[in-house]
Amino acid sequence: MLRVAVVGSGPSGCYTAQHLVQLDPGARVDVLDRLPCPYGLVRYGVAPDHEKIKSLQGSLRAVLEHERVRFLGAVPVGPDGVPAARLRELYHAVVYCVGAAADRHLGVPGEGLPGSWSATEFVSWYSAHPDAADAGFLRGARSAVVVGVGNVAVDVTRMLARGAGELRPTDMPHAALTALAASEVEEIHMVGRRGPSQARFTTKELRELGTLPDTAVQVDAAEAALDPSFADPSGLPPPRRRNVEVLRGWTAPPRPDARRLIRLRFFLRPVELLARDGRVGAVRFERTAPDGRGGVTGTGRFEEVEGQLVLRSVGYRGVPLEGLPFDAATGTVPHLGGRVLRGGAVAPGEYVAGWIKRGPTGVIGTNRSCAKDTVTSLLQDAPSLTARALPDDPLPALRAEGVDPVPWQGWQAIERAESRLGASLGRGVVKLPDWESLLTAARGGDASVPRS
Numbered sequence: 257m258l259r260v261a262v263v264g265s266g267p268s269g270c271y272t273a274q275h276l277v278q279l280d281p282g283a284r285v286d287v288l289d290r291l292p293c294p295y296g297l298v299r300y301g302v303a304p305d306h307e308k309i310k311s312l313q314g315s316l317r318a319v320l321e322h323e324r325v326r327f328l329g330a331v332p333v334g335p336d337g338v339p340a341a342r343l344r345e346l347y348h349a350v351v352y353c354v355g356a357a358a359d360r361h362l363g364v365p366g367e368g369l370p371g372s373w374s375a376t377e378f379v380s381w382y383s384a385h386p387d388a389a390d391a392g393f394l395r396g397a398r399s400a401v402v403v404g405v406g407n408v409a410v411d412v413t414r415m416l417a418r419g420a421g422e423l424r425p426t427d428m429p430h431a432a433l434t435a436l437a438a439s440e441v442e443e444i445h446m447v448g449r450r451g452p453s454q455a456r457f458t459t460k461e462l463r464e465l466g467t468l469p470d471t472a473v474q475v476d477a478a479e480a481a482l483d484p485s486f487a488d489p490s491g492l493p494p495p496r497r498r499n500v501e502v503l504r505g506w507t508a509p510p511r512p513d514a515r516r517l518i519r520l521r522f523f524l525r526p527v528e529l530l531a532r533d534g535r536v537g538a539v540r541f542e543r544t545a546p547d548g549r550g551g552v553t554g555t556g557r558f559e560e561v562e563g564q565l566v567l568r569s570v571g572y573r574g575v576p577l578e579g580l581p582f583d584a585a586t587g588t589v590p591h592l593g594g595r596v597l598r599g600g601a602v603a604p605g606e607y608v609a610g611w612i613k614r615g616p617t618g619v620i621g622t623n624r625s626c627a628k629d630t631v632t633s634l635l636q637d638a639p640s641l642t643a644r645a646l647p648d649d650p651l652p653a654l655r656a657e658g659v660d661p662v663p664w665q666g667w668q669a670i671e672r673a674e675s676r677l678g679a680s681l682g683r684g685v686v687k688l689p690d691w692e693s694l695l696t697a698a699r700g701g702d703a704s705v706p707r708s
């Protein structure tokens with residue numbers, strides 16, 4: 257009987273477990289996560305106002321409730337928990353699905369000024385990730401600059417523009433709701449270093465910006481027209497053409513009565529974050545021009561955009577896991593068809609799937625086929641892997657070594673505590689925002705009123 261540990265319960269971990277139990281009627285899978293809560297970025301990344309996408313948790317839940325799948329929460333793999341080598345001893349195979357939790361850096365002066373944050377930190381805060389700090393993101397901010405024009409940039413821009421009435425029905429933690437409701441941000445500049453036809457956001461997400469109550473969206477026609485495809489997008493591939501068509505609809509002067517203005521800026525690359533009164537006050541950009549090959553060149557002309565809050569949304573980045581090889585250039589684990597490569601050779605019994613395998617791009621569904629490819633490799637290797645005799649259940653050995661997992665019932669207790677918390681606040685489900693309240697709830701205590 258094949259016994260597999262899947263490390264990470266995000267989409268790639270859940271899809272890996274699903275394919276394993278579907279394709280091998282004898283396989284048993286433990287899904288370990290460093291958090292007491294499952295679902296990875298579906299719980300801690302997908303924006304709280306996107307309830308439909310969040311509801312995908314229902315299908316991931318069905319995987320984790322499968323009779324041959326077991327969720328083991330609050331089990332970090334690595335130096336602070338179970339060493340990778342130990343896991344390899346206890347299971348026939350280990351599939352690492354640990355995502356890409358860190359952020360890419362801009363590498364410009366002033367990046368570390370107070371008031372300058374990665375989108376990763378901001379997203380983690382409004383998503384109630386227990387590692388996130390309440391950094392006072394919105395304190396004193398009237399103008400915000402979002403660097404980058406991908407879907408995460410659209411998410412954080414939208415969250416800055418949403419009013420309390422729209423956020424209240426979400427499961428956003430109460431402190432974040434209170435802070436966003438009191439926000440004085442009136443202008444949000446979302447800035448791309450290339451042109452409208454090269455932006456990475458998708459049209460559905462872009463279009464949504466134009467539907468926000470009390471919010472106007474503006475594109476500077478002259479600036480956007482530096483992109484030759486802006487005037488005539490007909491030659492672009494359909495997804496990019498649709499983006500440009502939406503952007504072309506926003507070149508009129510903004511409604512004067514709107515409370516907030518989202519300005520979409522292009523051909524500006526950040527060169528420095530400027531301090532005012534000890535914290536960030538503006539971003540200095542260099543105007544760029546298309547190079548005719550999809551890239552841009554600097555023009556030597558500069559512009560400052562005011563912002564007391566700067567969110568750097570330039571992509572996520574994988575982090576090395578002790579005991580696993582890591583390619584620092586791509587932020588991924590080297591692999592061949594999902595089989596981990598050590599020094600160029602396949603490491604028997606070790607696999608990867610999801611963002612740690614491919615890098616931090618792709619929507620939730622992309623991880624399904626990615627996981628299937630990895631599982632196909634694993635099942636090809638299974639006859640040699642299962643030749644090794646293992647204890648029937650690795651959990652007693654892990655427990656004897658001090659590991660105390662939060663079981664599925666513990667996660668269900670967290671869900672109940674989040675319902676109770678919401679009811680006590682006159683809201684729906686409200687997420688518990690810190691380790692203490694999550695673990696108290698999971699271990700059977702009452703965590704309906706968290707400290708923060």
Ligand SMILES: Cc1cc2nc3c(=O)[nH]c(=O)nc-3n(C[C@H](O)[C@H](O)[C@H](O)COP(=O)(O)OP(=O)(O)OC[C@H]3O[C@@H](n4cnc5c(N)ncnc54)[C@H](O)[C@@H]3O)c2cc1C
Binds near residue numbers: 264620
């Ligand atoms: C802000 C944001 C919003 C997004 N919104 C959408 C959206 O609306 N729609 C969409 O389709 N896609 C969206 N995506 C993309 C989608 O979330 C990803 O494609 C997907 O989550 C990647 O899955 P993953 O399993 O590889 O990683 P993750 O979802 O990050 O899961 C990794 C899991 O591994 C665990 N882990 C990490 N290290 C360890 C360790 N050492 N030991 C044990 N466990 C560990 C983590 O706790 C986590 O649970 C969004 C991405 C981001 C960043």
Ligand SMILES: NC(=O)c1ccc[n+]([C@@H]2O[C@H](COP(=O)([O-])OP(=O)(O)OC[C@H]3O[C@@H](n4cnc5c(N)ncnc54)[C@H](OP(=O)(O)O)[C@@H]3O)[C@@H](O)[C@H]2O)c1
Binds near residue numbers: 362405406449456
């Ligand atoms: N609703 C959804 O479906 C949803 C929501 C959120 C995320 N996601 C997915 O999650 C993945 C990650 O999204 P993401 O937005 O983090 O990444 P992304 O799509 O890769 O976008 C990153 C953005 O940062 C810019 N950038 C990178 N380095 C820069 C630099 N040094 N200076 C200025 N700009 C820089 C990029 O510009 P260049 O193009 O010029 O490099 C790009 O605009 C994507 O696949 C996305 O679709 C989906």
